[in-house]
Amino acid sequence: MPAPKTIGICGIGQIGLALGLCCWRSGYTVLLYGRNPKKLSMADRNLRKMDRWTNSEFPEQKPRYGDIQFTSDLGPLNKEAELVLEGISEEMSAKVSLWRALSGAASRGAIFCSSTSGLSISEMGRLAGYPSQIVGTHFWNPPHLMPLVEVVRGVGTTDRTVDRAIRFCRSIGKLPVRVNKDVPGFIGNRMLHALWREAIEIVERGIASPEDVDKVAKLTFGLRMPVVGPLENMDLVGLDLVHTIHKYLLADLASQHGPGRLLSDKMKRGELGMKAGRGFYDWTKRNPAVLLKARDRQIVRELRRLKRDGGLGKAVPGNPGKRKSLAGHDLC
Numbered sequence: 165m166p167a168p169k170t171i172g173i174c175g176i177g178q179i180g181l182a183l184g185l186c187c188w189r190s191g192y193t194v195l196l197y198g199r200n201p202k203k204l205s206m207a208d209r210n211l212r213k214m215d216r217w218t219n220s221e222f223p224e225q226k227p228r229y230g231d232i233q234f235t236s237d238l239g240p241l242n243k244e245a246e247l248v249l250e251g252i253s254e255e256m257s258a259k260v261s262l263w264r265a266l267s268g269a270a271s272r273g274a275i276f277c278s279s280t281s282g283l284s285i286s287e288m289g290r291l292a293g294y295p296s297q298i299v300g301t302h303f304w305n306p307p308h309l310m311p312l313v314e315v316v317r318g319v320g321t322t323d324r325t326v327d328r329a330i331r332f333c334r335s336i337g338k339l340p341v342r343v344n345k346d347v348p349g350f351i352g353n354r355m356l357h358a359l360w361r362e363a364i365e366i367v368e369r370g371i372a373s374p375e376d377v378d379k380v381a382k383l384t385f386g387l388r389m390p391v392v393g394p395l396e397n398m399d400l401v402g403l404d405l406v407h408t409i410h411k412y413l414l415a416d417l418a419s420q421h422g423p424g425r426l427l428s429d430k431m432k433r434g435e436l437g438m439k440a441g442r443g444f445y446d447w448t449k450r451n452p453a454v455l456l457k458a459r460d461r462q463i464v465r466e467l468r469r470l471k472r473d474g475g476l477g478k479a480v481p482g483n484p485g486k487r488k489s490l491a492g493h494d495l496c
Contacts, residue, residue, distance in 0.1 A: 169193055172245030172269070174262055176200075176207045176234075179251030179279055182307035185214050187249075189227035190336040195241050196234050204234050218308060221464050242268030247332055249277045249301065256283050256291070263292035270294050275325050277301040277332075282349040285318035295320025299329045300343065302350055309463045311476055314350045316343040339476065355394070365418035367444070368426035374444040390466050391475075 169192070173184040176198035184196045188211075196211075198204040211232070219227075233240070241248060248266060252258055263276055270276070276298045278288060289295025300316025313333045317326050326342070333340040343350045349357060363377050372380075388397075398406050418424065423431075430436070430443065437443030438452045470476045 170195060170244045170246055172197065172241035172248035172266075172274075173251065174241070174248065175251035176203055177251060179303065179305065179307060181207060181211050181214065183249050183251055183279070183303065184232065185211055185218070185308050186336045186338075188230055188232045189215065189218070191228035191230045192336075193230050193244075194232040195245055196232060197238060197241055198234070198236060201236050204236055207234055208232075214308060238265055242266055245269050246272075246274050247277065247328070248274060249279065251279045251307075254280060254283065256288065259283070259288055260291045263288070263294075263298065267293075270297055273297075275299065275328055277329055279303050279307075282353050284346055284348070285316050286320065286346045289318045289320045296322045297325055299325050300346070300350065301329055301333065301340075302352070303338075304352065306460065306463075309460060309467070311337075311339050311467065312352075313338045313340045314343050314352060315340045316346055316350055318346050361418045361420070361424065364424045364426055368424060390470065 171187045171192045171194050173180055173187065173194060173196045175183075176196065180196065180198070184194050188194045196207060198207060215227075219225075235241075245266075246269075248269060250259060250262055252262060259278055259280065263270075266274070266276065274297065276292075276294075278285065278298065278300050279302060280288070280300060281302055285298060285300040286295070289298040292298060295318055298318060299321050300314065300318070302314040302316065304310035304312060315326060315329050315333065330340045330342070341351070347354070359381075363381070366372055366377055367374055385397075392400065434440055435442045438447045441448050467476065
């Protein structure tokens, strides 16, 4: 099938804008859809601000800007989009309603990529009515910086759809990994939430404070994980030693099959985290913007190091994957 020329992006929050930025910088025509006209009027300014920041952090890259249009009407996406990415709220009903509203694009053979971080792609495809054309593409936040994308096959997703999604991700400078079975949380969030569950348990049992739990994560395994993954680390340690430790340690780890008591209690008290002013930390005494800026700077530093050491290949934000042409080549 000819390479896509036009990409539809649904959602103008942080995820949607960042996805639009990646596609626009990679030479595509982007149709960026948002329901709220007032927010849509700000989307252009916010996206170009993100673009200026990306250019300042990666001045060596040469983006191939395409065209970008902002719309509150799904009509143009139905008529023109050959691939649609959604970055809307993490609710199955909302995503299914969106896909159903794009039946015109579906009838033209477009593929639909969901940025869900854990909802079932199989169920989404079944409810939408065209499971063969729906695939998961979990872009990690912030998507314009994070290089990896989990490409998730639903039960009904065809090989052709998965392959098209993978080639598209590469064309915007990302590193896709295949998730061959549609399981809750895919790969990354299964590991991340296991870590979060244990972190909550440690605080709940009074073993350590939130500050010290985070300090341990950031200053121990967090330092080496950009280079040494968990399975590599086990091989380095020795599987015999891992086996011995598991005999006594796993029985004492958190194993509940639902939210822990401490998390539930915080929910009841309205301590929802940064957005509510208090969670595990008192955010009235901390500036989240400072933390997010530090996070993004750290991501940039790691990307530069990984690129220098060959750990990313060509997948670097602002450095779109090589593509012969936007028209007529069998990219997707």
